[in-house]
Amino acid sequence: MTASQSTASEGLPIGAVSKRTGVKVPTIRYYEEVGLMPPAPRSDGNRRFYGEAAIRRLAFIRHARELGFEIEAIRDLLALSAEPQASCEAADGIALRHLAEIDSKIARLTALRAEVARMTEQCSHGRVAECRVIEVLANHDACLHATH
Amino acid sequence: MTASQSTASEGLPIGAVSKRTGVKVPTIRYYEEVGLMPPAPRSDGNRRFYGEAAIRRLAFIRHARELGFEIEAIRDLLALSAEPQASCEAADGIALRHLAEIDSKIARLTALRAEVARMTEQCSHGRVAECRVIEVLANHDACLHATH
DNA sequence: GCTACATCCTCTAGCGACTAGAGGAGCAAG
DNA sequence: CTTGCTCCTCTAGTCGCTAGAGGATGTAGC
Known part of the structure; x- marks a missing residue:
C-alpha cells in the first residue's frame, strides 16, 4: 500500500x-x-x-x-x-480437467513403478544371461502387463 | 522350434x-x-x-x-x-535409476495433485472475482507450496 | 498388358515448452 | 576509453515421435 x-x-x-x-x-x-x-x-x-x-x-x-x-x-x-x-465455471472446468490429467499420469506411473520394481527385485545380480531385467524386457509375457 | x-x-x-x-x-x-x-x-x-x-x-x-x-x-x-x-550390474543400475526417476515423478505429481485438488474443492462456483482457482494462481502465498 | 490400389520409399516440418549459442548493441563504472 | 555486464535478435537443438508431400514399387483383377 x-x-x-x-x-x-x-x-x-x-x-x-x-x-x-x-x-x-x-x-x-x-x-x-x-x-x-x-x-x-x-x-x-x-x-x-x-x-x-x-x-x-x-x-x-x-x-x-x-x-x-x-x-x-x-x-x-x-x-x-x-x-x-x-462465472468461474470455466476456470473450475480447466482445473478439473487438469486434475483428471494428473490422476491418469499418476496411475500410469504407479503401474510402471510396480513393473520396474519387480524387475529389479528379481535381479539376482549375476550374469546378463539370467538377468531378470533383460529377460522381462525381452519377453513381454514375463511381466504383469496391467496397463501397457 | x-x-x-x-x-x-x-x-x-x-x-x-x-x-x-x-x-x-x-x-x-x-x-x-x-x-x-x-x-x-x-x-x-x-x-x-x-x-x-x-x-x-x-x-x-x-x-x-x-x-x-x-x-x-x-x-x-x-x-x-x-x-x-x-555381469548384469549395469542393467540393474539402469533399471534402478529409472525407478528413482519414476518415484520422483510420482512424488511431484502427487504434490501437484493435492494443490490442484484443494484449489478446485474451495471453488464456490460463483464469480471469477472470488474464485479460488484464479486466486491461488495469482497469489502463491495462498497455496501449500510443498515442492514448488 | 493395363489399371487400381496398397504399401513402400525419402525428405522436410511440426509438436510443447523451452534452452543454448552466435553475433552484436547499449550502458554504467573506473 | 576500456572493461564487463546486460540486453537485443535470430537460429538451432532438445525428446520421441507424427504428419504430410511427392514419388516408386508391388500386387490383384480384368
Missing part, C-alpha cells in the same frame, strides 16, 4: 524481473512471443521494461506452469481472470 | 512387422535412423525386410519404451543383452 519506491516510473528491465519472479530471461521473451505476455514497452535503447501488472501476470503464469497447466490452459485462465464478473 | 513357415526366407516387410509388434511404421524407421535398430536389409525394390532377430529386438525396444525407459537407456540395455556373460 505504501507507494513511492526507488525504481518507480518506467519499470524493471527483464533481468530484474527474471530474478524477482524466478522465470528465466529467455522464457519471459518466449512467453511474449507466444502471446501469454503482452509485448513489453521498450526503452530508447530497445530494452523491455516491466511494470507491476506485467510482473503479477508473469507470477501467475509461473505458478500455473509449476502446477503443470499447459500454455493453452493458462491462456484461458488469464483471459478469465481479466473478467471478474464472469 | 518348428521351422518351415509361410513367409520364410527374406523376412517380413515393414508394415507386417508394424502389425506384429504394435510399433508404427515411421517409428520403426525412426529407430533405425537413431541406431536402435540396425539398418534393415533391402529387397530389390529398396524395401526393408525383417527377420526374427530384428522383430525380437523391436519388441524389446517397444516393451522398454512402454516402461518409460529413454532411448539412450534402451541403447545401453540392448548392448548389454548382447553380452550374456557380462
Whole structure:
C-alpha cells in the first residue's frame, strides 16, 4: 500500500524481473512471443521494461506452469481472470480437467513403478544371461502387463 | 522350434512387422535412423525386410519404451543383452535409476495433485472475482507450496 | 498388358515448452 | 576509453515421435 519506491516510473528491465519472479530471461521473451505476455514497452535503447501488472501476470503464469497447466490452459485462465464478473465455471472446468490429467499420469506411473520394481527385485545380480531385467524386457509375457 | 513357415526366407516387410509388434511404421524407421535398430536389409525394390532377430529386438525396444525407459537407456540395455556373460550390474543400475526417476515423478505429481485438488474443492462456483482457482494462481502465498 | 490400389520409399516440418549459442548493441563504472 | 555486464535478435537443438508431400514399387483383377 505504501507507494513511492526507488525504481518507480518506467519499470524493471527483464533481468530484474527474471530474478524477482524466478522465470528465466529467455522464457519471459518466449512467453511474449507466444502471446501469454503482452509485448513489453521498450526503452530508447530497445530494452523491455516491466511494470507491476506485467510482473503479477508473469507470477501467475509461473505458478500455473509449476502446477503443470499447459500454455493453452493458462491462456484461458488469464483471459478469465481479466473478467471478474464472469462465472468461474470455466476456470473450475480447466482445473478439473487438469486434475483428471494428473490422476491418469499418476496411475500410469504407479503401474510402471510396480513393473520396474519387480524387475529389479528379481535381479539376482549375476550374469546378463539370467538377468531378470533383460529377460522381462525381452519377453513381454514375463511381466504383469496391467496397463501397457 | 518348428521351422518351415509361410513367409520364410527374406523376412517380413515393414508394415507386417508394424502389425506384429504394435510399433508404427515411421517409428520403426525412426529407430533405425537413431541406431536402435540396425539398418534393415533391402529387397530389390529398396524395401526393408525383417527377420526374427530384428522383430525380437523391436519388441524389446517397444516393451522398454512402454516402461518409460529413454532411448539412450534402451541403447545401453540392448548392448548389454548382447553380452550374456557380462555381469548384469549395469542393467540393474539402469533399471534402478529409472525407478528413482519414476518415484520422483510420482512424488511431484502427487504434490501437484493435492494443490490442484484443494484449489478446485474451495471453488464456490460463483464469480471469477472470488474464485479460488484464479486466486491461488495469482497469489502463491495462498497455496501449500510443498515442492514448488 | 493395363489399371487400381496398397504399401513402400525419402525428405522436410511440426509438436510443447523451452534452452543454448552466435553475433552484436547499449550502458554504467573506473 | 576500456572493461564487463546486460540486453537485443535470430537460429538451432532438445525428446520421441507424427504428419504430410511427392514419388516408386508391388500386387490383384480384368
